Amino acid sequence: MIAFLTDWSLKSYYVGVAKAVMKKINPSVDVVDITHDIKPFDVRMAAHVLLRASFDFPENTVFVAVVDYGVGTNRKAICVKTKNNHFYVGPDNGIFTYVAQHYGVKQIRELDNKSFHYGSSYTFHGRDIFAAVAGYLSKGIPFEQIGSVLPNYIVLPTKNAQLGSDFMIGEVVYFDGFGNVETNIPACFVEKLQWEMDDVILLNERYELIYVKAYGDVEKGKGLVHVDSSGFIEISVNQGSAANVFKFHEGELVKLRRKKP
Template structure:
């Protein structure tokens, strides 16, 4: 509705709509896949504790045990969720070992999962407000297995957080400096060259590099840009900001990934498989201004 002064006003939310806004959100991200019942079991545990919670799946197809991929994927997603959302994240090759189970508040959100570097990007991007070890047996299942902490520890913790249980009730406060962190790539631009690496490969086989678009505002305006993959003796000179550009079928090109990084794709093809490039591959972006 538009008033005579030109300002737009919207009808007040109904009681049911206001209630929906306050509905707790739990977002799940794992490497469990959907073939087995692991994800459904975790959701069942949550439903038994906080049935009113809204459960949202980020992904369950992270490559098994690939903590780095999980950390990056989480970093691309969490900002799009409402304040107070709880992220239940399980990529946990160290399950059953001495690695800690943790819950933390960072920025406007809460995160639950293993202390193995999975929250590295979040910790680098958001102020850490509180972090605790998940120790209190009152907020676990009665029997804790050595192989499925997603069910026995993390899902109950996320559910009780959604119920409003304060973080301090879950266990001992931890020193933020003791948290496990991945060595995140931080490329720098020096004399038109940026040394970087491939940090993620998506479902379509598109390659995401560690080069943020903010580092290359002239990616599509500089006269000449080349992406080098030294180990493959490969040079990519085509660039376009979107997929439906001038690149021909099977031709690789540099593009702007939706998460804000420089990416490599092949139109209607799988760049990773076609080019034989894997996560961790070193790349160099060369920008020539003349």
């Protein structure tokens, strides 16, 4: 299976022709779109979404992840094989930071074997290199043949979530289609601070949220905080958009603290 994530949007034909190349090389391959609506050029967002999506894909999935404003310059084209036997194909610009940290790296290869490329444009490696190599990998071409070993890959500067004595701080990773605010704060922080259901949580010392299990556990329009389905803390508004209500920006920090009873 190939899982496919880009910032190309579906407006143009780029996603379609990349799939055509994958299927020319491996006609029986299944291509599953993760999303093509990553904010243009936003490698950080892509890296976070890729990690969250990766949890549900099986072993041997080939991921193609392309946010690639450096295409045609000297940035490398790579494939990261992780210890859980996922293959991550794309530009070496930090997009694989979180999956590599999460699963551990088995080996990295530069995609310098041109016999597995499809063409040689300067501006569309998504089609000409990444889609093509993914097609071959999905067909069973050995990882060892796609290019030479690389010792390391580019790592994004990251703002790790922090646990204080009675608070947690994390990054607004991105908003989903509902306006839910995804953070990089891991679920285990909640246990460490011993939050309990229905506790009142202060967001940035200003807004009151209720800590619950499900959106419907608060009234329509009310703010809530909960552990989302990928194991991170999510800030939401029941049947509303937390992004709009709390005026967040993607990338900023948020602080969550339980209000004294």
